[in-house]
Amino acid sequence: MEAGWSIRKAGVEDLDELIRLRLALLRSTREVERFEDEEALVAKTRRYLERAIPEGRFHAWVAEAEGRLVASSGIMPFERPPVPGNMAGLEMHILNMYTEPGWRGRGIARALFTELMRFSREQGAGRIWLHATDEGRPLYESVGFKPNPTALEWTPPEGA
Template identity: 50%
Template structure:
């Protein structure tokens, strides 16, 4: 299966929110038929602020223009140390693939792209 790997943008916002909610359901952070409207709105606000500023970056894998996998990267700064004098670090998160698309290497490719970005900074 051929998939397109690209950095997400604000046009992908609703798909990113839905994939995050699915991830949280699968990990048990969202129980049953919980109302997710407030969580979705808080996520929309967060991504709407952090993506344009570069504080949160996301990648997606698409098949036939449908996003089937995603991964996020959050930068943070801690006090410098010998191995990292800038203190800038990144946290890879929100790694999720729609169940029917698992096992095809989508997330591996996305996380590899995140890692390469971190190495270049």
């Protein structure tokens, strides 16, 4: 345990807390107190994690302090055809990096991120990517992540 907290890999037994921390992240990045259809979001997230964690499609690490979870992180492995620079074709998408405000500035996010990077290297990932908040960007840049302005994103229209 470091400075009153410890890091461990999360499992399905942590679903309630993983969802709570994910909602806190989403609320903070979207600047809302509550989502219009939050109950459905929680239910669908639970169903996803119940399948994805045991199947190895989603991995999470958490920080525990004072008997509860105060931070979380997640990573999703996926494969694509090999390309120059990633002949393995294995990529990792980092997401759900969140630390409760009262626990920030203690090295928790860096410790979680270190676990994600260790896992990615062990799996042989040729590319690791993420979407960063302004607050999180210095951590990622400090270990060599660089912006990639070439991606485009499509979202289906409401109701589609």
